[in-house]
Amino acid sequence: MTDNALxxxxxxxxxxxxxxxxxLAQAWLAAGHDLxxxxxxxxxxxxxxxxxxxxxxxxxxxxxxxxxxxxxxxDDTSIDxxxxxxxxxxxxxxxxxxxxxAQARARAEWAAxxxxxxxxxxxxxxxxxxxxxxxxxYVFYSGAGELFAAHARTLAVxxxxxxxxxxxxxxxxxDVALLSAMTGMFAGxxxxxxxxxxxxxxxxxxxxxxxxWLGAMTFSVHKAADQLQSGEYAKEVVSNLAMQVxxxxxxxxxxxxxxxxxxLLTPYMELMERRLAAGHGDEDxxxxxxxxxx
Ligand code: FVH
Numbered sequence: 567m568t569d570n571a572l573x574x575x576x577x578x579x580x581x582x583x584x585x586x587x588x589x590l591a592q593a594w595l596a597a598g599h600d601l602x603x604x605x606x607x608x609x610x611x612x613x614x615x616x617x618x619x620x621x622x623x624x625x626x627x628x629x630x631x632x633x634x635x636x637x638x639x640x641d642d643t644s645i646d647x648x649x650x651x652x653x654x655x656x657x658x659x660x661x662x663x664x665x666x667x668a669q670a671r672a673r674a675e676w677a678a679x680x681x682x683x684x685x686x687x688x689x690x691x692x693x694x695x696x697x698x699x700x701x702x703x704y705v706f707y708s709g710a711g712e713l714f715a716a717h718a719r720t721l722a723v724x725x726x727x728x729x730x731x732x733x734x735x736x737x738x739x740x741d742v743a744l745l746s747a748m749t750g751m752f753a754g755x756x757x758x759x760x761x762x763x764x765x766x767x768x769x770x771x772x773x774x775x776x777x778x779w780l781g782a783m784t785f786s787v788h789k790a791a792d793q794l795q796s797g798e799y800a801k802e803v804v805s806n807l808a809m810q811v812x813x814x815x816x817x818x819x820x821x822x823x824x825x826x827x828x829x830l831l832t833p834y835m836e837l838m839e840r841r842l843a844a845g846h847g848d849e850d851x852x853x854x855x856x857x858x859x860x
Pocket of ligand 1: 582583584585586587588605606607610638639640641643644645647648662663664665689690691692693
């Protein structure tokens, strides 16, 4: 078995054929890869076998088939259940199962103890984006750089790749940080739609305004990063905290007038008020990051 950096259609094994695993499998098959598949519920392999995949009767058989073994299972526990007792010596494991950073680091040690090389991945896409280059889909990878390089060509087939470092926890950390920011954004979107919901404003007419506004505000991400790195939170402030906290009263009063619960907004507003009370009214909201540290 050799590294497959120069092979355009290297053989590989995929364990887990849920919505995401199936999309990954379809992309590798479409690109001409020799793909061995296994899934706990065997019926899920059938459409892929019809498309050219090789079925394995057991996870152990699937792992034995190829050096490169990709995991796309539900969670960390399902990896333990799937790979219990399976010989991993000499294998290159790439785990695309969503994990926490600590789980990814522990999994890297677990793999090393079994004689396998390990790379963790965090998928920044939903299944329909996989295998569609223009979708913007990509996967964060972290772990052994040489392992990423060895399989870079194969890993780039279903989605773009971003290698974020040798610490095996970094892919999961990047993944979860982006997902956490998305969750906050979804909370804001839900609140905005709730405000207009009972009025004669069509959500479909409001949506482009909302999307455009959120896009216009993304400059603040870069500004916060600049302030965090320099430690100068009062540098190039556009909308100072004192003004923003005063403005929060209008947001809360409007919620009340519209009969909308403020519960998605108030935790963040309370942090802004704490920062203001500590004497940082001349800053932006970057100081909230410090308040979140436990
Ligand atoms: N789908 C998405 O939108 C997101 C996008 C970002 C990344 N996530 C993560 O990808 C992992 C897999 O997600 P999925 O969408 O494929 O999930 P399901 O369709 O629910 O399929 C789950 C597969 O895991 C198998 N499985 C579950 N438990 C076990 C177990 N104990 N032992 C062996 N396999 C197990 C399941 O098998 P089966 O139910 O068909 O028998 C599926 O193959 C995930 O980490 C997302 O967070 C997806």
